[in-house]
Amino acid sequence: MAAPLADRPAQRGGIEALVSLVTDDMERVNHVILSRTGSDVTLIPELANHLISSGGKRLRPMLTLAFAGLCGYSGDGGVKLAASVEFMHTATLLHDDVVDESDMRRGKLAARMLWGNEASVLVGDFLLGQAFKMMVEVGSLAALDVLASAAAVIAEGEVWQLSAAKDLATDEATYLGVVTAKTAALFAAAAEVGPILGGLDGRERRAARAYGNALGVTFQLVDDALDYGGVAELLGKNVGDDFREGKITLPVVLALRKADDAERAFWSRTLEKGEIAEGDLDTAIATLRRHDALEATIGRARAYGDSAVQALDAFPDSPMKRALIDTVAFCISRAY
Amino acid sequence: MAAPLADRPAQRGGIEALVSLVTDDMERVNHVILSRTGSDVTLIPELANHLISSGGKRLRPMLTLAFAGLCGYSGDGGVKLAASVEFMHTATLLHDDVVDESDMRRGKLAARMLWGNEASVLVGDFLLGQAFKMMVEVGSLAALDVLASAAAVIAEGEVWQLSAAKDLATDEATYLGVVTAKTAALFAAAAEVGPILGGLDGRERRAARAYGNALGVTFQLVDDALDYGGVAELLGKNVGDDFREGKITLPVVLALRKADDAERAFWSRTLEKGEIAEGDLDTAIATLRRHDALEATIGRARAYGDSAVQALDAFPDSPMKRALIDTVAFCISRAY
Numbered sequence: 001m002a003a004p005l006a007d008r009p010a011q012r013g014g015i016e017a018l019v020s021l022v023t024d025d026m027e028r029v030n031h032v033i034l035s036r037t038g039s040d041v042t043l044i045p046e047l048a049n050h051l052i053s054s055g056g057k058r059l060r061p062m063l064t065l066a067f068a069g070l071c072g073y074s075g076d077g078g079v080k081l082a083a084s085v086e087f088m089h090t091a092t093l094l095h096d097d098v099v100d101e102s103d104m105r106r107g108k109l110a111a112r113m114l115w116g117n118e119a120s121v122l123v124g125d126f127l128l129g130q131a132f133k134m135m136v137e138v139g140s141l142a143a144l145d146v147l148a149s150a151a152a153v154i155a156e157g158e159v160w161q162l163s164a165a166k167d168l169a170t171d172e173a174t175y176l177g178v179v180t181a182k183t184a185a186l187f188a189a190a191a192e193v194g195p196i197l198g199g200l201d202g203r204e205r206r207a208a209r210a211y212g213n214a215l216g217v218t219f220q221l222v223d224d225a226l227d228y229g230g231v232a233e234l235l236g237k238n239v240g241d242d243f244r245e246g247k248i249t250l251p252v253v254l255a256l257r258k259a260d261d262a263e264r265a266f267w268s269r270t271l272e273k274g275e276i277a278e279g280d281l282d283t284a285i286a287t288l289r290r291h292d293a294l295e296a297t298i299g300r301a302r303a304y305g306d307s308a309v310q311a312l313d314a315f316p317d318s319p320m321k322r323a324l325i326d327t328v329a330f331c332i333s334r335a336y
Numbered sequence: 337m338a339a340p341l342a343d344r345p346a347q348r349g350g351i352e353a354l355v356s357l358v359t360d361d362m363e364r365v366n367h368v369i370l371s372r373t374g375s376d377v378t379l380i381p382e383l384a385n386h387l388i389s390s391g392g393k394r395l396r397p398m399l400t401l402a403f404a405g406l407c408g409y410s411g412d413g414g415v416k417l418a419a420s421v422e423f424m425h426t427a428t429l430l431h432d433d434v435v436d437e438s439d440m441r442r443g444k445l446a447a448r449m450l451w452g453n454e455a456s457v458l459v460g461d462f463l464l465g466q467a468f469k470m471m472v473e474v475g476s477l478a479a480l481d482v483l484a485s486a487a488a489v490i491a492e493g494e495v496w497q498l499s500a501a502k503d504l505a506t507d508e509a510t511y512l513g514v515v516t517a518k519t520a521a522l523f524a525a526a527a528e529v530g531p532i533l534g535g536l537d538g539r540e541r542r543a544a545r546a547y548g549n550a551l552g553v554t555f556q557l558v559d560d561a562l563d564y565g566g567v568a569e570l571l572g573k574n575v576g577d578d579f580r581e582g583k584i585t586l587p588v589v590l591a592l593r594k595a596d597d598a599e600r601a602f603w604s605r606t607l608e609k610g611e612i613a614e615g616d617l618d619t620a621i622a623t624l625r626r627h628d629a630l631e632a633t634i635g636r637a638r639a640y641g642d643s644a645v646q647a648l649d650a651f652p653d654s655p656m657k658r659a660l661i662d663t664v665a666f667c668i669s670r671a672y
Contacts (some may be wrong), residue, residue, distance in 0.1 A: 039492055041492055041495050042499075043495050043498070043499050044492065044495055072402065091461075095457050095458065098434075098459055099453075099454040099458060102488055117435075118434075118435040118498055119495065119498060121431050121457055122431065122432055122435060122491050122494045123491070123495060124430060125427075125464075125487055125490075125491035125494070126491035127493050128464060128487065128491075129486075129487035129489070129490070130488050131466055132480075132484035132487060132488075133481070133485055133487075133488055136477060136480045136481045137481075139477055141477070144472045144480065145469070145472045145473075145556060147471050148465060148468035148469045148471075150465075151461070151465035151469075152462055152465030153463050153465070154382065154461075154465070155374055155458050155461035155462035155464075156462055158376055158380050158458045158461070159375075159380055159458045159462060160377045162455060162458065163378075163379050187569050234446030266346060317437055331380075335468075
């Protein structure tokens with residue numbers, strides 16, 4: 001195995017320490033989220049709350065609160081920006097489900113299956129509008145700049161992914177570019193606005209951004225490995241989604257480097273042409289395992305996780321800093 | 337006829353006076369639009385420019401420039417906010433086409449027919465992100481507030497329209513609520529940011545908003561009448577779109593008030609159930625004409641146009657003010 005279990009960081013508190021340190025503020029974030037999805041057009045709260053109440057870890061808004069706290073900020077702005085970040089994320093999920101034609105999201109029927117693609121597109125737009133309204137209320141042009149830029153970069157990353165889909169020529173650099181844009185940009189922005197609120201515009205701001213970016217890549221790489229069952233051959237509900245959608249993720253990019261002609265023909269038929277027969281997902285997983293592609297993907301995730309931890313050197317030791325270190329370990333441990 | 341031709345305002349210069357007064361700034365707006373749709377992800381400029389280059393009157397960005405000029409502002413901010421307004425509008429069109437499953441837009445194949453629904457959703461999101469980035473660059477929190485609120489209200493109006501679609505119980509108040517939100521909100525915001533840039537935060541700002549709002553309703557009501565051929569029985573390319581999509585627009589709302597049982601059954605079959613046979617559009621148009629519903633719709637448009645003109649009382653006479661009065665007449669004259 002490329003990355004033996006012994007090499008992985010001690011898991012310590014997982015994500016619990018972070019959750020517990022921001023728990024009061026997250027309750028206020030949840031309150032803001034509920035009140036800002038309110039509308040006389042009842043379809044909006046129905047659809048938005050279907051997705052929002054179905055959980056998710058709320059990692060992104062917690063990053064905003066954590067870095068605001070780390071920089072000594074304790075005003076209302078953190079709660080509003082955290083809620084904005086979660087709205088941006090939710091809007092992306094709604095639009096992604098339409099783009100990917102997904103049936104399920106977070107173990108429930110995707111909103112588009114219950115209310116149609118039209119409502120998913122428009123409620124996503126509504127949440128994006130509400131997110132920007134809240135950011136404006138906070139009144140920091142620097143924070144607005146960071147989050148508006150992230151919105152453009154995320155969409156650019158999604159279009160890039162669409163252009164690269166079903167293309168076996170996608171290389172690791174292209175893949176990482178897509179991931180940095182479509183996933184890590186929001187993690188980076190969520191973290192970066194914390195120091196901005198705290199009035200720390202130099203080293204701490206750059207460090208928060210670097211942490212968020214690296215954590216975002218870590219998170220996505222682990223997700224990609226989990227979509228093929230992860231290193232521990234977990235069989236979660238979403239195993240095989242990327243495969244069925246023809247997404248060329250890092251495990252496939254790495255396995256393609258070592259592929260013989262028969263394997264290349266297999267990936268071409270399934271991912272490029274979308275001709276997927278019974279048993280093909282098992283073959284895909286077996287092929288990825290034979291080339292240690294899932295372990296190698298987690299190895300990359302681990303390296304990004306290390307840079308996330310290093311970025312925190314800009315901050316003195318504190319319970320919050322330790323919780324953010326644990327969060328990196330938590331993201332990697334999901335693969336096992 | 338409810339609104340005889342003799343009653344309509346003299347058309348004077350139509351929209352040409354406005355176009356000519358903002359022509360230099362609009363060239364800069366077009367330059368900004370082209371540069372801000374640039375991306376290494378080539379699908380983005382391809383798709384965005386397909387729609388942007390296909391024309392449209394650019395009424396909304398011209399409003400921003402006109403009211404900025406009317407308030408003595410001549411800085412760069414007007415050009416950037418005007419381009420932001422056009423991006424918000426373009427994003428709405430891209431998402432609308434997906435929601436309405438439209439085949440055509442501005443006489444060309446809709447972007448979604450050429451690049452797919454996925455790309456239309458995501459490039460719309462990209463343009464929205466770029467719009468907010470530009471607004472942030474201008475640095476006016478008041479203008480950001482106005483435009484971010486408009487973004488949320490527009491999406492809310494679109495969802496509202498979706499909820500009311502195919503529902504013959506839609507009344508005039510509901511219909512006007514939808515139109516105010518989905519169409520007039522952007523006209524109002526586009527106009528309102530002009531005085532904000534000019535540092536006029538009181539009477540002029542409220543007047544600009546009132547003008548934009550009333551002009552937006554005028555514009556949409558005329559559009560709705562044109563979708564059934566207008567008063568002059570024009571047969572443009574888009575005649576019948578609303579009918580085929582089951583949209584309950586004002587002409588239908590007004591005709592339903594006078595409908596007998598057979599007519600009510602006709603509207604229910606075609607608009608509510610979507611069972612449309614050959615000749616039904618002709619029947620719909622004949623029914624609307626029999627009840628003077630198109631003339632009555634234009635009568636409402638004319639009343640909104642009058643309030644738009646009245647709102648301009650807040651400004652002293654000037655060529656720009658006269659051009660904005662002519663613009664109202666132009667919007668109404670489209671129906672003839």
